[in-house]
Amino acid sequence: MDKIFLSPPHMSGREQQYIAEVFESNYIAPLGTFVDRFEESIKTYTGALNALALSSATAGLHLALRVLGVGEGDYVLASSFTFIGSVNAILYQNAKPIFVDSDESWNISPVLLKEAIAKAPKKPKALIVTHLYGQVCKLDEIMAICKEEGIYLIEDAAESLGASYDGKQSGTFGDMAVYSFNGNKILTTSGGGMLVSDNQAWIEKAKFLSTQAKEDFLYYEHKEFGYNYRMSNVLAAIGVAQMEVLSQRVERRREIFALYEKELSQTNEIMFMPEIGKSRGNRWLTTALLTHTDPNTLIEALEKENIESRPLWKPMHMQPLFKDARVTEDGTCQKLFEQGICLPSGSSMHDEDVYRICDVVKRVL
Ligand SMILES: Cc1ncc(COP(=O)(O)O)c(C=O)c1O
Incomplete structure (x- = not known):
């Protein structure tokens, strides 16, 4: 595939x-x-x-x-x-x-x-x-x-x-x-x-x-x-x-996000990154928090199906490089890092690709 x-x-x-x-x-x-x-x-x-x-x-x-x-x-x-x-x-x-x-x-x-x-x-x-x-x-x-x-x-x-x-x-x-x-x-x-x-x-x-x-x-x-x-x-x-095609790219990425949201709406074990108040994001990446599943399990399952996904960014205050840096934290982004995943979001993806990915996500969750 x-x-x-x-x-x-x-x-x-x-x-x-x-x-x-x-x-x-x-x-x-x-x-x-x-x-x-x-x-x-x-x-x-x-x-x-x-x-x-x-x-x-x-x-x-x-x-x-x-x-x-x-x-x-x-x-x-x-x-x-x-x-x-x-x-x-x-x-x-x-x-x-x-x-x-x-x-x-x-x-x-x-x-x-x-x-x-x-x-x-x-x-x-x-x-x-x-x-x-x-x-x-x-x-x-x-x-x-x-x-x-x-x-x-x-x-x-x-x-x-x-x-x-x-x-x-x-x-x-x-x-x-x-x-x-x-x-x-x-x-x-x-x-x-x-x-x-x-x-x-x-x-x-x-x-x-x-x-x-x-x-x-x-x-x-x-x-x-x-x-x-x-x-x-x-x-x-x-x-x-x-x-010349930026507006189209933004709309397509937002469509892909909406498709994921619709396809996975049946499960309450996935929470997508919110769009707050006045913000209209470009949905560069569709990202989500898995409430009951280790994201690595899903990343591996997707990899077996020839689908690339990634963990969320590892917070800067958790990086060895910044072990001595000052930080004000309450555990929020650590939790996001430990439970989150980035799903494929390229604007050249077809709807069928999103369905293929969602099938794996549903199976694993
Ligand atoms: C949030 C953020 N900041 C900065 C950069 C650095 O951008 P560049 O690779 O163009 O230096 C990137 C991506 O690469 C990024 O995702």
């Missing part, structure tokens, strides 16, 4: 045409018209005022921290329930993470966020909040806390491109935000990211740092160190083609 992958790339069909245009122009470089077009398309779709195409979302988070002045010894709050790419940049800057647990939304808990701030040895400079699996967090409360406390808000929208909150796109609420185009995301450029912000000066500074911090001279003059983080024009061509 054909393999069903968790979240494989789904091309629009225009990618190779645009790549051919790049080759014809010979701009096989981290600059060129497709980089500009990709940035414009992200701005148009999301409403962000400024965008910077980069080699990854991780690079974008690094630049965001650097631009916002987060450095050695500073504290940075972050969702504990996330992928390591959300928080590695805190270490790049020699800053210290403070991890915050989730609530019933599976995303960061505003209550525990307040508690973490109150307990911090000094005022944290920023919060990196993840919109987990494409579901937007409780932004009204999170934004109010950051404003009240004078803490920068950085949205890790790596997984939530196309998701919205109160009708506004995720990634346009914080001081800065990133989207990821890694191979498993809702759109992919095979690898890449976008940093966005309404603050033009910050994006200009990030652009300067992303291209080796070259001063404005004909010869090469440097006053500070930078990075080689810009996106290639070739990959941006893929991104432009992918952006």
Whole structure:
């Protein structure tokens, strides 16, 4: 039987045409018209005022921290329930993470966020909040806390491109935000990211740092160190083609989620990640909590049927790398990790694929 992958790339069909245009122009470089077009398309779709195409979302988070002045010894709050790419940049800057647990939304808990701030040895400079699996967090409360406390808000929208909150796109609420185009995301450029912000000066500074911090001279003059983080024009061509079908991809992922929910509605042993209040997620991955079954049993059973599935992210505060980090937790994301599963959710999946997966799920549960 054909393999069903968790979240494989789904091309629009225009990618190779645009790549051919790049080759014809010979701009096989981290600059060129497709980089500009990709940035414009992200701005148009999301409403962000400024965008910077980069080699990854991780690079974008690094630049965001650097631009916002987060450095050695500073504290940075972050969702504990996330992928390591959300928080590695805190270490790049020699800053210290403070991890915050989730609530019933599976995303960061505003209550525990307040508690973490109150307990911090000094005022944290920023919060990196993840919109987990494409579901937007409780932004009204999170934004109010950051404003009240004078803490920068950085949205890790790596997984939530196309998701919205109160009708506004995720990634346009914080001081800065990133989207990821890694191979498993809702759109992919095979690898890449976008940093966005309404603050033009910050994006200009990030652009300067992303291209080796070259001063404005004909010869090469440097006053500070930078990075080689810009996106290639070739990959941006893929991104432009992918952006043309973003709305369709969001709708298909939401349909797949709805199909799972319908097919598995008979069992009360599975609880899907909720969509809270004003959030309209992109359902990047359909994720669920198994109340009576070890997720590894289901993962193995699916694997035998040539179906890829995964556990949920292992919380950052449970990682050996962060054994000494500060954390405010109440066991919520640990429980989600121990009992949760990610089901195949690619937008190229057919309804029949979902039925095939649900048959295994029903049998195992
Ligand atoms: C929540 C989250 N943050 C950050 C990243 C890092 O993105 P990238 O691979 O583009 O660096 C990813 C995915 O890879 C992610 O899922």
